[in-house]
Amino acid sequence: xxxxxxxPSLQPEWTLKFENQQxxxxxxxxxxAKNNNIPQLPRNIFQxxxxxxxxxxxxxxxxxxxxxxxxxxxxxKNLATINHISIDKQQLPEAAQQLxxxxxxxxxxxSPPANPPFRPLYxxxxxxxxxxxxxxxxxxxxxxxxxxxxxxxxxxxYMRLTDLLRDIKAAGPSALIIISIVNFLMxxxxxxxxxxxxxxxxxxxxxxxLVGIATVRELAAVMTAIVISGRTGGAYAARIATMxxxxxxxxxxxxxxxxxxxLILPSMLSLTITMPIMYLYACFMGILGGLIVSIxxxxxxxxxxxxxxxxxxxxxxxxxxxxxxxAFAMFIGVSSCYIGMKSGRSAADVGVAATKAxxxxxxxxxxxxxxxxxxxxxxxx
Numbered sequence: 001x002x003x004x005x006x007x008p009s010l011q012p013e014w015t016l017k018f019e020n021q022q023x024x025x026x027x028x029x030x031x032x033a034k035n036n037n038i039p040q041l042p043r044n045i046f047q048x049x050x051x052x053x054x055x056x057x058x059x060x061x062x063x064x065x066x067x068x069x070x071x072x073x074x075x076x077k078n079l080a081t082i083n084h085i086s087i088d089k090q091q092l093p094e095a096a097q098q099l100x101x102x103x104x105x106x107x108x109x110x111s112p113p114a115n116p117p118f119r120p121l122y123x124x125x126x127x128x129x130x131x132x133x134x135x136x137x138x139x140x141x142x143x144x145x146x147x148x149x150x151x152x153x154x155x156x157x158y159m160r161l162t163d164l165l166r167d168i169k170a171a172g173p174s175a176l177i178i179i180s181i182v183n184f185l186m187x188x189x190x191x192x193x194x195x196x197x198x199x200x201x202x203x204x205x206x207x208x209x210l211v212g213i214a215t216v217r218e219l220a221a222v223m224t225a226i227v228i229s230g231r232t233g234g235a236y237a238a239r240i241a242t243m244x245x246x247x248x249x250x251x252x253x254x255x256x257x258x259x260x261x262x263l264i265l266p267s268m269l270s271l272t273i274t275m276p277i278m279y280l281y282a283c284f285m286g287i288l289g290g291l292i293v294s295i296x297x298x299x300x301x302x303x304x305x306x307x308x309x310x311x312x313x314x315x316x317x318x319x320x321x322x323x324x325x326x327a328f329a330m331f332i333g334v335s336s337c338y339i340g341m342k343s344g345r346s347a348a349d350v351g352v353a354a355t356k357a358x359x360x361x362x363x364x365x366x367x368x369x370x371x372x373x374x375x376x377x378x379x380x381x
Contacts, residue, residue: 010063012038012072016045017058023049023085025076026058033068041075046083055080057091070099077103134338142334144260145268151261158261159269167270171232172278179227183282186219187211187289195297204298208305209312211290216313220282221321222369225328228275229361233336236267237357240340241350249341259341268333275329276322283321320381324372331368332361 012031017024023046031038049055055076073096080087089097151157194210240263243249252259287309294300336357343353 012068014039021050022053022056024056024058026061028061030063031065031069031072033066033071035068038068038072041072041079043079045076045079046085049083049085052084052086054086054088056088059091059093062093065093065096070096070103073100074103138335138338141260141264141338142268142330144258145265145334148258148261148265149269152265157265158257159265160262163262163266164269167266168274170235171228171270172274175228175231175278176281178231179224179278179282180285182223182227183215183220183285184289186223187215187286188293189289190214190219190286191290191293192297195294199298205300205304205308207290207294207298208300208308211287211294212309212313213317215286215290216283216317216321218321218369220286221279221324221328222365224275224278224282225325225332225365226362228271228278228329229332229336229365230358232271233332233361234354234358236333236336237340237343238350238354240337241343241353244341244343245345245347245350247345264334264337267337268330271329271333272326275325279322279325280318283318316381320372320376324369327368327372328365331364335360335364 010030012027012029012035014028015026017026046055073092077087077100089100092100148157148159152159191207191211194207195204198204198206198210240249243263249259252262291302291305294305295302339357339360340353343349
């Protein structure tokens with residue numbers, strides 16, 4: 001509060017005076033919300049005022065004003081109502097009087113949210129319906145993206161080749177280091193555990209069989225998909241969520257550009273192209289890790305280990321593992337982009353979308369791997 005009432009100022013100021021025990025609020029300066037300098041009212045502004053009196057205004061030195069001035073008057077009106085004091089609005093600008101009359105005498109009290117009733121079947125049903133709806137929308141996006149592939153081959157797609165090449169680089173070469181480390185260590189651990197156990201039965205030579213079949217059939221595909229889901233899938237979701245917050249998605253829709261072709265198709269195609277190659281590289285790194293551990297622990301030769309490995313792993317296992325990686329790639333690309341498009345528009349929603357995409361990708365990869373395991377048993381692979 002500024003007590004210097006004699007000098008006008010462009011800054012919004014107020015002072016409370018008493019004339020014959022009658023409170024008068026003097027207002028000065030420009031009361032503009034855009035300047036973010038509207039003064040605050042103390043809660044005890046009327047502690048020295050008796051009840052059932054009227055507060056008057058002096059607006060001779062009041063300059064321009066906007067909604068910030070109305071918010072100040074509304075706060076003043078609420079404090080006056082609490083202290084049983086009325087407000088004389090006759091000296092206020094006519095437009096301010098009309099706006100202030102539209103507001104309640106008291107701010108609405110926000111009641112705490114009621115505890116939801118315990119309805120487990122209702123909640124379970126809602127979760128199932130939401131899950132099926134999300135699954136249906138994800139499958140629909142996959143079909144739209146698949147349709148975009150044929151349009152791209154025909155030269156009628158909105159997908160840009162530069163976007164596809166950028167996503168291929170991000171999903172492939174940029175991920176080589178982490179995929180190398182993860183699969184090399186997994187092959188080493190598998191060989192170490194196998195050597196310790198098989199040595200008890202004098203079956204040391206079958207460590208190569210164990211490493212080869214486990215890596216080619218399961219570990220290389222699953223571990224590569226999990227790494228890509230955490231690294232690339234989360235990045236796709238965060239990127240689209242950021243575009244959603246910046247209203248870039250809305251701009252694409254306004255210009256009539258299909259979002260599925262422009263955003264989802266490059267992401268899905270890049271993973272579909274790179275993951276089978278990354279799978280073969282992961283197989284090599286996993287077998288290499290098992291080879292090094294076997295040489296150090298079992299004193300086997302390189303040629304002996306490789307001969308035993310390729311004798312135990314038929315070519316159809318590579319086809320089976322590569323087929324899984326293609327399904328994993330399509331699922332990670334579409335689900336990550338869908339989660340990004342469903343996100344909110346705040347900065348916090350970007351992190352939430354990335355987290356959801358990583359979790360959904362990992363869980364979905366494990367679930368798809370279980371489906372492939374059942375199919376392999378039915379087919380007899």
